[in-house]
Amino acid sequence: MTQWERARREFESCVAERPSEYEPTTVAVMNDILELLQRTGRPAPNIWPGYWPAFCVDWDLPGVENLKLEVFADRIEVYRYNETLFDVWDEDHDPGNAFSEAFLNELPSPDVTLLK
Known part of the structure; x- marks a missing residue:
């Protein structure tokens, strides 16, 4: 199983465990993130x-072990942890729309070997 197959299975498992709780918009925002990550060659x-x-x-x-995203229907909460505290900010997102440059800069760098 590839890492992308594993990630898709984890996503599908979340929805399957609580199918009536996830709004379709929340699922669509998560799909946007996965599509962005895969299309841009990120891990x-x-x-x-x-x-x-x-x-x-x-x-x-390495370099993103302190990054966590929490994905909601209208936003993505971006957390960066350090030794004692964490920084958090919201990336507003409507399904199908582009992500901000600030959000793209928080994500793991593309793996250049995947883009070739």
Whole structure:
């Protein structure tokens, strides 16, 4: 199983565990993120259900091990953890729309070997 197959299965499993709780818009925003990551050659994330009907996303990779996203119907909460605290900000997002440059800069760098 590839890393992208694993990530898709994690996403589908979240929805399957709580099918009536996830709004279609929340699922669409998560699909937008996955499409962006895969299209731009970025690494596949880990995905698990949030406390609210949201998706939690992170990576076990150097440089982004302190990054976590929480995906909702209208926004993505972006968390960067440090030794004592964390920074958080919201990326407003409507399904199908572009992401901000600030959001793109937070994500793991593309793997140039995947883009060739």
